[in-house]
Amino acid sequence: MKKIIAIIFILYTAFSLSGCAQSTGQIVDSESESQVQVRSYQTREYDVDSKLAIRSVISVLQDLGFVIDRADTLTGTISATKLDGYKIEMTVSLRQKGDTTTSVRANAQYGVKAITEPEIYQDFFTSLDKSIFLEKNL
Amino acid sequence: MSLLKKILILLLVSTLIGCGAIPKDALRLTSLSLELRQMQQKEYANISEKQALIASANVLQDTGYIIKESDLELGLLLAEKDRTAFDAENQAAAIGGTVLIAVLSGLSGSTQPVQPIYADKNQKIRVSIIFRVQEGNSVNVRVSFQRIVWNTANQVSRLETIRDPEIYQSFYTKLDKSIFLAKEDV
Numbered sequence: 001m002k003k004i005i006a007i008i009f010i011l012y013t014a015f016s017l018s019g020c021a022q023s024t025g026q027i028v029d030s031e032s033e034s035q036v037q038v039r040s041y042q043t044r045e046y047d048v049d050s051k052l053a054i055r056s057v058i059s060v061l062q063d064l065g066f067v068i069d070r071a072d073t074l075t076g077t078i079s080a081t082k083l084d085g086y087k088i089e090m091t092v093s094l095r096q097k098g099d100t101t102t103s104v105r106a107n108a109q110y111g112v113k114a115i116t117e118p119e120i121y122q123d124f125f126t127s128l129d130k131s132i133f134l135e136k137n138l
Numbered sequence: 139m140s141l142l143k144k145i146l147i148l149l150l151v152s153t154l155i156g157c158g159a160i161p162k163d164a165l166r167l168t169s170l171s172l173e174l175r176q177m178q179q180k181e182y183a184n185i186s187e188k189q190a191l192i193a194s195a196n197v198l199q200d201t202g203y204i205i206k207e208s209d210l211e212l213g214l215l216l217a218e219k220d221r222t223a224f225d226a227e228n229q230a231a232a233i234g235g236t237v238l239i240a241v242l243s244g245l246s247g248s249t250q251p252v253q254p255i256y257a258d259k260n261q262k263i264r265v266s267i268i269f270r271v272q273e274g275n276s277v278n279v280r281v282s283f284q285r286i287v288w289n290t291a292n293q294v295s296r297l298e299t300i301r302d303p304e305i306y307q308s309f310y311t312k313l314d315k316s317i318f319l320a321k322e323d324v
Contacts, residue, residue, distance in 0.1 A: 054212075058268055062178070063171040064164075065299045067282045068266040071212045081264070083284040083297035088164060110160045123165040130167060 031116050041118035043105040044125045050076060050096040052135050053104060057092050060131035064124075066090065087111060090124075104128065174299075177306050179280040182317055187213055187269050190277040193316040194267050200312065203265065213269030223261035223287045232257035256289035258296070281309055 030038050046053055057078055058068060066080035066088075076094040081087065090108040097103050106124055108115040115121070182190060187210070194215055198205060203217035235255040243252050263285045270278040283300035300306075 055270070058212075058214075060167070062268065062280060062282055063167055063175055065171070065174065065282075067216075067264050067284045067299075068214060068268060069216060070207050071209060071214050073209075073212050081284065082164070082299065083286060084164075084299050085297055086161065086164075087286075087297050088160070110164075115160060117160070120160060120165055123163075127165060127167045 031114055033116065038107075038116075039105065041121050042107055043103060044128075045097070045101055045103050046132055047100055048102055048132060048136065049100060050094050050102045053094050053102040053132065054078070056128060056131040056135045057094065057104065059135070060124075060128050061090070061092070063131070064127060088115075174301065175280070177301070177303050178282055179278060180310050180313070181272065181276055181278050183274070183276040185275075185277050185317060185321070187271050187277050189320050190269050190279055190317065191215060191267075193320040194269075194279065194281075194313060196320075197309070197312045197316045198265065198267075200316070203263075213271075215267040215269075216265070218262060218264050220260060220262050223258040225258060229257045231255075256291045256293070256295070258287050259290045259292075261285050261287045279313065281306065283309075 048056075054071075054073065054076065058071065061068060061078070061080045064082065065084060066082045069079045069081055069089075071078045076096075077091060078093075079089070079091045081089050088108055088110050090106055092104060092106045094105075095103045104125075106121060108120070108124075191208075191210060191213065195205060195208065198215065198217045201219075202221075203219045205215065205217045207214060207216035232255045236252070239255070240252045243250070263283065265281060265283050267279060267281045270280070272278050283305060285296070285298055285300065286294060287296035287298075289295040
């Protein structure tokens with residue numbers, strides 16, 4: 001009996017100390033990564049102008065099953081939600097750099113957690129590569 | 139199984155679900171993506187983007203949606219509506235399932251209260267429509283529906299993308315009509 005109570009207590013403490021239970025610490029954190037680190041796996045550059053890039057982003061988000069929540073060409077941001085037994089919300093922001101390059105940055109959350117796995121963002125950019133290729137060759 | 143062991147397992151499972159891993163193919167294009175696109179889009183000839191947007195906004199209002207975002211420059215419409223999610227089959231299954239669990243629980247000699255199966259109660263349906271001007275004075279329209287369903291215990295019971303072709307066909311039948319009427323008006 002005592003053993004079980006001890007185990008419950010340890011488990012509880014462990015989960016409380018893990019990221020799953022902090023509260024106000026969540027407000028301006030970047031999940032214990034540096035800003036530069038986060039930006040590095042969330043950003044890619046493409047040799048296309050931002051108009052084509054924006055169309056490609058909207059297209060790929062829809063192909064991935066997202067519903068576009070909002071889009072603003074002035075600030076170059078698009079937000080979308082995917083519901084599929086889970087909820088993913090994503091913002092993609094695009095910045096024209098020079099004449100023919102656009103920087104694309106995506107950040108997403110899964111349920112109540114930020115998505116911090118670079119592989120997931122890699123998947124998104126792989127999908128976006130395909131979409132941009134299609135747009136270019138339309 | 140003792141009560142304490144059950145609590146332990148529940149704790150473990152619920153925290154794991156809360157901090158669960160994201161599905162591996164969440165952001166990957168699959169053959170389903172192409173199927174979805176074909177279901178969701180339709181091209182309309184001899185129409186301006188503005189006409190298509192206004193006709194679509196009318197269909198959304200015809201079907202009771204509240205428009206949340208509207209951007210002609212980008213060609214985007216976003217709308218939502220809240221409705222009951224009562225469904226006779228779902229309700230019957232919930233009642234039947236609860237009764238079954240109660241009977242099995244009673245038979246097994248357990249004295250713990252039975253956790254009922256809750257039926258669906260409300261849903262929030264979200265829709266976004268994207269317009270793309272194509273060559274030759276036509277507009278490509280793509281609509282996506284998704285919904286959140288809550289049960290009678292006010293828990294989220296479903297988060298889903300609508301993939302039923304009939305629903306999309308039904309939307310486009312209405313849009314066909316709306317665009318026809320819009321053209322007449324001009």
